[in-house]
Amino acid sequence: MIDDDIRYRAVDSRDARFDGVFFTAVTSTGIYCRPSCPAVTPKRANCRFYPSAAAAQGAGFRACRRCRPDSVPGSPEWNHRADLVGRAMRLIGDGVVDREGVAGLAGRLGYSARQLQRQLTAELGAGPIALARARRAQTARLLLQTTELPVTDVAFAAGFASVRQFNDTVREVYDRTPSGLRAEVAAGRRIATPAGGLTLRLAYRGALDSEHLIDFLALRAVPGVEEVVPGARPGVRTYRRTLALPYGHGIAEVDGLPPDEPRTRGWLDCRLLLADLRDLPTAVQRLRVLFDLDADPGAVDEQLGADPVLGPLVRERPGLRSPGHVDPHELAVRAVLGQQVTVAAARTLAGRLAEKYGTALPEPSGGLRLLFPTAAALAVADPEDFAMPAARRRALTGLCAALAEGVVRLDGGVDRAEAAAALLALPGIGPWTVGYLRMRALADPDVFLPSDIGVKHGLTRLGAPGDPKSAARAAEAWAPWRSYAVHRLWAGPATTNTSTRSETEAA
Template sequence: MELDFERCYRAVDSRDQRFDGWFYTGVTSTGIYCRPSCPAITPKRKNVRFFPSAAAAQGIGLRACRRCRPDAAPGSPLWDVRADVVGRAMRLIADGVVDRDGVPGLASRLGYTERHLHRMLSAEMGAGPLALARAQRAQTARILIETTGLPMAEIAFAAGFGSIRQFNDTLREVYASAPSDLRTARGRQQAPTGAGTIALRLAYRPPLHAQALLDFLAVRALPGVDEVRDGTYHRGLRLPHGTGQVALTPADGHVAATLRLADLRDLAPAVARCRRLLDLDADPAAIDATLAADPALAPAVAAEPGIRVPRAVDGFEMAVRAIIGQQVSVTAAQKSLTRLLQTPTPTPTPTPDRVDHEVIADGVGVSRQQPHDHPGAGGPGAGGGGSGAGGLRGFLGAEELLALPDSGFGMPAARRETLRGLARAVVDGSLDLAAGVDREDAVRRLLALPGIGPWTANYLAMRAFGDPDVLLSTDLAVRRGAAALGLPDTPTTLDGYAERWRPWRSYATIRLWRAA
């Protein structure tokens, strides 16, 4: 990706926070790289280089600024919404695919050879998949080093490094400090949270209309899976190495995330999924500017800036919710989903004792190690059957849904068989519902399943796959919202009118729902 020097330099010169995560500023005279908004730099033009990723800056020997912490900036909205191979690769890397399956696994998921994938990522990001994954590991390790008392060997394993030597070498190169020096420089204090928690600050680009997100999630919450309470969204998680729970509390400039994980290797995937759920890597200034150009939407945008698209932590869960929600009210769908979840499922196999950890990122904390049976423990298949602390658990997995008896569905036989067809496709690998999926291919495969029509496939494209440009023009609530704003309210006429909202029609859909 080519970066326009003059535009980037103006953003740096004005300390414009809107560009944090879009690019990184390297200062060759000091050997550091920063966020565009870093207050510590006033670089001369001849000493400045701009990079599309932190990994690219690290690749020429620059270290991360200790003041602005550029590796903890909001993610790039460009890679968050792009549907091409590079965008998909960035989402999969953030979800930890390289750490779990290596570059061959990433390339296989994307349908390209390793060599061609490396070439594409290097051209766009200035670094290959290994370097991009390495930058993420370094950030995870820094958080654990600076805020816990964990042994360095355990941190290296949790962050995804293959050896202690690789861990030490990477941190010396990225931060110009030995791991022990990072810990000494930061210092530690007693964390305010209980045992078994990891507390993080998830940055976003303001504005964020937090209440709209909480309202949307609250009305669709399922007993035992998720809930909104006292301004905080709580839910259970199904993660690659086990289960977990998260509490997300919107605050000024960040979302406070308190995670409880059965396995610390799931830290990076859990963070990526929480960011995706709340659409924290969006660029609200660009979105709102486009929608506010329409006089019909301008008052709503002015009254409620920063509306996001509530997305998903689990593609299969969102698909089940969408199928059950076809042509019924939200209340009726919740009743059917609740019955489905309350049907007994096989008990997951217990996991070995775990270690409790307390972590405060961008803050302080300690580690309190106590072997115990983690209440949310379980492998990737653990979900509907096992519950975590507080009674929250992940949604049903595909295998668990297939094991349910007919009586557990509480819905017409055709819809029950649609759900089973979906689950079979996920289990046999013919349907991928992960964040890095090819959106167009996934929609085609969904439409090929009996009982799934355009509304369901497009709803999943918007919420599970992160497509920013979906208009659900046949949706009754969308049409009511359009009518309330004086807009055309038939599918054909609304589709035509909505061309002016491209490429942000998913965000217009949320606003029309609110108008209804």
């Protein structure tokens, strides 16, 4: 817990670790900033602190044009909190309010709209409409300043219901008209991409081990759906994949960090090609979850680094993240495919299903040709197409049917414990599969897999007992960051060849 005195010290020291955790509004100027804003530190008496940008905007403050507080990483709280507010923020970030309204958001969470409004306002100083509005304003600024899209197209792509609403919101939040906001960036820095392409930066806090992320995703890349290719800069690798989004499909490219730049650079370069620009905020949020960009690596590494077993790994590779996923249903299918086989075998099986039941893109892009099959398509697929034992075929078909019918939910607003119980009730779904899905599909930062063969090998390599009971006891000291500990054990030292490891479910 932090109080206003701690917040002010963070502002005075321009501590970027708190960017996105809170926002500082200055009464003498009428603007709000991120804690690391390079401007002269305001007097303590003139500072007001808010838990969200929407709350600062609701109090009448406009965004600082120097530090761009609307472009900071999200609060790491929304990664690990499992209460109503945390679940609501994950859904708002995915665009549920824009698509389904407050009633749709409340229905997903199992609360009334009034209860939801009261809870969010009490904790964040803003209700779901204001929080979604702040998100739309940030998207509008991004489009205005990085593309040559007509202003009217920007308004609707950002999720506004009318041009008037768009103009009013931009003026209120940025103290600029949309055309004035666009004029702040030279025309030469904007990219004319009428087909829906965008170049943007994905912000993160602290250190980031992008090599681990790219290695992890490359090892599991499904042919036709994902690929890792050399980047435009020497030594940089680029992760590319197709996206199934609410309004259409997309292709995403994310570059790893250049080898000549520090891990604390602060952003990853990203390019998006979208069939419908209304999918921009959702696509960005899902990529942020995939790369775990809203995490607080300082807090994670501080705790795990003090452990005698994991400490050397943390000091060698700071900033290691726990990758999520862009589509929890896809990940659930792939988790079942990976039961009791190597990662390479699971990838091959997933590629065959994608070829048979996936949706082809209108035009291939490099090695990307397919959208991964939906759960509904696989639920009615011919079992003979599943090259696996009969028990796992039944498990996969049953899981896909449960996902397609809504019996099991894996979206960001679901209660993780309830989702785990629903999964365990399905035939052929065991603790390893449930834990893996909690860790990646539900972005739970505190999951441990004591029976995992990669965890066992990682512990024994470090001289610690690798049997499940001993591993579980050792992991108690790693809470609430046990998911990160699992990835530490899987990754091992920086010189480890990760392609030789596998993750299997104990028989």
